[in-house]
Amino acid sequence: MTLDNLEQQFWNRIKELAKENIKPAAYDYFIESANLLSIQDNDAKVLVPTTFHEPFWRSQEDLVTTAGFEVYGDKISYSIFAAEKTSDEQIAELSGSSISEDGQEQLKPAVTQKEDTGIKSDYTFENFVQGEGNKWTLAAAIAASDSPGKLYNPLFIYGGAGLGKTHLMHAIGNEILEDNPRAKVKYVSSETFVNDYVNATRKNKMDEFTKTYRSLDLLLLDDIQFFSGKEGTLNEFFSTFNALYDKESQIVLTSDRLPQELNNLEERLVSRFSWGLTTDITPPDYETRMAILLNLAEKSEIHFDDQTLGYIAGQIDSNIRELEGAFNRVEFVTKTSGVSSANIEIAEKALEGLKAKSAIATKVITTKDIQSAVAKHYRITRDEIVGKKRLKQIAFPRQVAMYLTRELTDSSLPKIGADFGGKDHTTVMYAYDKIKDMMKIDADLQKDIDTIKSNLK
Numbered sequence: 001m002t003l004d005n006l007e008q009q010f011w012n013r014i015k016e017l018a019k020e021n022i023k024p025a026a027y028d029y030f031i032e033s034a035n036l037l038s039i040q041d042n043d044a045k046v047l048v049p050t051t052f053h054e055p056f057w058r059s060q061e062d063l064v065t066t067a068g069f070e071v072y073g074d075k076i077s078y079s080i081f082a083a084e085k086t087s088d089e090q091i092a093e094l095s096g097s098s099i100s101e102d103g104q105e106q107l108k109p110a111v112t113q114k115e116d117t118g119i120k121s122d123y124t125f126e127n128f129v130q131g132e133g134n135k136w137t138l139a140a141a142i143a144a145s146d147s148p149g150k151l152y153n154p155l156f157i158y159g160g161a162g163l164g165k166t167h168l169m170h171a172i173g174n175e176i177l178e179d180n181p182r183a184k185v186k187y188v189s190s191e192t193f194v195n196d197y198v199n200a201t202r203k204n205k206m207d208e209f210t211k212t213y214r215s216l217d218l219l220l221l222d223d224i225q226f227f228s229g230k231e232g233t234l235n236e237f238f239s240t241f242n243a244l245y246d247k248e249s250q251i252v253l254t255s256d257r258l259p260q261e262l263n264n265l266e267e268r269l270v271s272r273f274s275w276g277l278t279t280d281i282t283p284p285d286y287e288t289r290m291a292i293l294l295n296l297a298e299k300s301e302i303h304f305d306d307q308t309l310g311y312i313a314g315q316i317d318s319n320i321r322e323l324e325g326a327f328n329r330v331e332f333v334t335k336t337s338g339v340s341s342a343n344i345e346i347a348e349k350a351l352e353g354l355k356a357k358s359a360i361a362t363k364v365i366t367t368k369d370i371q372s373a374v375a376k377h378y379r380i381t382r383d384e385i386v387g388k389k390r391l392k393q394i395a396f397p398r399q400v401a402m403y404l405t406r407e408l409t410d411s412s413l414p415k416i417g418a419d420f421g422g423k424d425h426t427t428v429m430y431a432y433d434k435i436k437d438m439m440k441i442d443a444d445l446q447k448d449i450d451t452i453k454s455n456l457k
């Protein structure tokens, strides 16, 4: 029974939602005992132990629908199977696997490999739109994936937020894995690298850490500006870098600035970065933005004419993530208006909040400002936001505030956790992902967040 990345996310989300909404005893009995076998044709196959568990699961449509929209952006139905009445062959079939003659389960191909690597299979060179601002970096990325470790090592990509650095890293990983599925590939954010290192030292597992990182054929390390000032991690990274470089493993690094501008990064490391190629991505021109929007429109159920796409492209000019967000927002508002074609009026309405957003981009906003603004909006106190109460009317605004802090400040996840009364960084990451995903399908939440942002002016 092997789930792919999205299936796993979907199932984790169901469990999280269930934990929030169902009493602990019922959760343990009904939810923990169930398994997701697979999702086929938008239908989730859920395996429960006995027929007694079935009625409970039948009443959980809301959980499944919410998780479906959050993770897949689509309606996911579900079918329930009681293990006591389902044969091993049926279970294998429902898992998308088959049982071979020797009785071994044959797993779905490929997916597990990518899971360990951290590589997202939907970020490829094929769906990366080439434009003036990224063409050299795209060329370098393709060359690095074609001759890993040989041509541009390390490849150092820098540029502003949301311009496709991470996308290109995954594309390199996908390409290398396609050529050699056994290649040892790892994509990590620098935050994860730091956390892995800290955990390894804490739990006396440095051997494992070293073995994992130094045996790689391809290391993709994202957002290394996060390393600044972290001495222990930097030393370890220095050794990892040297070990990989010496055995001609490809190293790809990204940052929001040039290596020389990375404060507190030792000279010996910065000079190593320049052994390979340093290349930048600059904001997309109008044609590139239109091409990206046209690709998105092609996949949408909603019809977008060129004028509407042109309008969206005119609103967002410096961040492709925001451009995609604007598109999703217009698509969502069109759908909820009950029409099948987007138009400029709808787009204007959907993107109203963006003006407020760009106005605050120039002002320095502190975590405290955000906590106060969110508290005011939801009519609770700032102390409650940074406190420990788990009541929904407090926990949800807290998650909104964590999301905004990650969006609007430079604070790292652990720092945000600390500023929210000593929460773990995983709690912050969870809150951020949750709110980000909810915003794609919840117009009211989008509105609330836009209002809070404009109050931060």
Ligand SMILES: Nc1ncnc2c1ncn2[C@@H]1O[C@H](COP(=O)(O)OP(=O)(O)OP(=O)(O)O)[C@@H](O)[C@H]1O
Binding pocket: 123, 127, 128, 129, 130, 131, 134, 159, 160, 161, 162, 163, 164, 165, 166, 167, 168, 223, 256, 292, 320, 321, 324
């Ligand atoms: N040229 C492009 N063609 C298609 N999609 C793109 C392109 N550039 C960026 N994107 C999309 O924009 C979104 C943001 O890109 P990505 O996460 O790679 O940015 P980033 O530069 O790593 O940002 P950050 O520094 O904030 O992490 C992704 O969904 C990515 O697929």
